[in-house]
Amino acid sequence: MTETTLIVCTTCRRAAGGPPATRAPWPGTDMLEALESRELPEGVVTLRPVQCLCACAKGCTVALSGGPERWTYVYGGLDPAKHPDDILKAAAIYAETADGIIPWADAPTEIRTRAVARIPPQA
Numbered sequence: 001m002t003e004t005t006l007i008v009c010t011t012c013r014r015a016a017g018g019p020p021a022t023r024a025p026w027p028g029t030d031m032l033e034a035l036e037s038r039e040l041p042e043g044v045v046t047l048r049p050v051q052c053l054c055a056c057a058k059g060c061t062v063a064l065s066g067g068p069e070r071w072t073y074v075y076g077g078l079d080p081a082k083h084p085d086d087i088l089k090a091a092a093i094y095a096e097t098a099d100g101i102i103p104w105a106d107a108p109t110e111i112r113t114r115a116v117a118r119i120p121p122q123a
């Protein structure tokens with residue numbers, strides 16, 4: 001089990017990449033609350049809210065990060081009403097990896113089809 005951070009954009013105005021909400025609460029805030037209301041999988045030690053992952057047209061967005069020696073994933077087009085459980089399943093798989101690479105076939109379908117970027121380790 002390797003330390004994993006689930007980063008959540010709280011300022012996303014779109015759910016599932018749809019039209020932007022015009023007033024708060026923002027879908028990104030809803031996503032954070034939905035994730036906070038669930039039990040984090042073992043090994044996911046931190047839920048980290050941030051403002052903007054620079055994928056605004058693809059909100060809601062989250063990222064999985066696990067330190068400088070592991071790959072980082074950014075996911076978008078997520079819906080706080082539909083995807084929190086799948087996000088946590090992907091986080092649990094990520095937490096089990098040494099290199100941060102989630103085997104494509106293992107990731108929940110709703111998550112693997114919403115990858116926006118995969119960023120290599122820094123080391």
Ligand code: FES
Pocket residue numbers: 009010011012013028051052053054055056057059061
């Ligand atoms: S506001 Fe969420 S990615 Fe920019």
